[in-house]
Amino acid sequence: MRRALSIGLPLATFAAIAAAWEILAVYGGFPPKLVPGLGVIVETFFRLAGNGILLAATVATLYRLVAGFLFAAMIGVVVGIAMGRRQWIEDTLLPLVTFFYPIPGLAYAPLFVLWFGLGDFPTILLVGISSCFTVIINTWKGVKTVKPVWLRSAQVMGAQDRQMFWRVVVPGALPYILVGLRLGLAQAWRLLIAVEMLMSVQRGLGWLIFGAQTFLNTDVMLASIATIGMIGILLERQLFTRIERLTVVRWGMVTA
């Protein structure tokens, strides 16, 4: 009974939402351009998926995401570790990091348009810069929480600086670094979709939504939003859960 309900209830909810939408679309008296029926939305989704428009937009968006995120990850991990290991670097950079960290990346977008024009380069740069602070802060915290006992025992056992770094500091800080990377990627993803709307890039999921607004293509917008949601789930559930399982969970540092 409980098992049947646990599958049946969610299905019933989605069915109810779908039915409510359909009733609103058919009997609500709204223009069908603005509130298209479910059939139209599904059809549009498969049309866009079939003729490659969704795929091209997804590839373009993912390319920007990967480029921006790699930038953020490299800068973030390097700066974060440097701050965690050397007191003077921490003292110098911490005020700047704490100042820039809470400014929403999107607020820079018009400024970046002014400086670098429209297109891919400012989009990637903006996404990279504004998501690197999350990585910096988490990496720094992670290095700070490496147990001094581990450092001292490695030293006593004769570890060189380099061994100490790769065998003790990096693995010790990895749970935090991975959290930082995961949060950074999620932030980069949310930001990228919005930035694409302001930067009028060539192709992309955010741009697809924004462009569809001009032609009142509500069905295209909803199909793009659905695609964005699916990619978001994949990024979160698949990518990082796997990396964590292969590293920190296997080493017994955190439980899955």
Add this chain to the structure above:
Amino acid sequence: MKKGFSAIAFARGLAGVVVLLVVWEGFARSGMYSTAMTPPIESVARTAWRMLADGSLVENALATLLRVFIGLAISFAIAVPLGVLMARYWVAERIFQPVLSVLLPIPSLAWVPLFVLWFGIGNIATILVVIYAAFFPMVYSVWTGVRAVNPLWLRAATVMGADEAMLFRKVIWPGSLPYVINGLRLSFGRAWIGVIGGELLASPQLGLGEIIFNAKEFLEAGVMLSTLVGIGAIGVLFERFVFQAIESVTVRRWGMDSGSSA
């Protein structure tokens, strides 16, 4: 982890800020870009002062904050009861949780063009974005918080004759408050990003995002930079002062701050 005031740390921090400003100033005066696009510090400061003095910065910041508060209030009015229901009743969890997990990974700003199409440009679309952005951290925090209330407390209170209403007021609500406040904090962070994005894309009248957007049209980089600093400062102000104050008069006074219980 917190150390006392250290003169050397302060000097180094100051040096970092000064280096950044000097690099900016050199860049601004080098003539690589026109000074309209990369204004020198003095001109940014003058712009910032002018915007503060004529009240336009304050007026726009208040408009933005008003949108955030309206959005947060509506968001909480939905999220708190929903989170409690989901944590207390298994059927409610099964009904709503799948819907939430489908909507959660969609960035709030992806909805803006659709909201604009449905409700026109302006306040409604912007506030809807705030509601959406603030909703998920809140509902998940309440849900987790209510489930994290020690079952022993619940049973003890029930045995002593508390009814459902009293149980909620005296046990569940205070017990889950550390999580709720943490949710509030996360929600504010999300809402703050959402409102700026909403103002950039849905162009309501007034607002910090609106200043930045308009300044782009007139190539006023000084106005944009001043507003950016204002946006950052308000964000820090809320994080550092408002939320820490709320925490210290509630959960920390009761001896259950989230650091020790979560």
